[in-house]
Amino acid sequence: MIEHAKVYKPVKLKEPICEDPDDDKFFACALSSDSKIIISGDKHLLKVSGYEGVEVMKPRDFVDKYLAEE
Numbered sequence: 001m002i003e004h005a006k007v008y009k010p011v012k013l014k015e016p017i018c019e020d021p022d023d024d025k026f027f028a029c030a031l032s033s034d035s036k037i038i039i040s041g042d043k044h045l046l047k048v049s050g051y052e053g054v055e056v057m058k059p060r061d062f063v064d065k066y067l068a069e070e
Contacts, residue, residue: 008032009032010025010029010031011031017051018045018048020044026038026045031054035054036054037055037056037057037062038054038057039059040057041059
């Protein structure tokens, strides 16, 4: 069951972004939904963190920054 979900059509990217072209779909989706963070440990995605304002964070770093209790 899906709750509180939205479906976005990925934007068409002007150029390849990642060394692995299969990873570009994650940026296309993030850009179409105005997302600012992709959570992944994928080395190709991490290399291009910051593209068009989209940060790529490892899961542990995301938890430590946004979910950890102070």
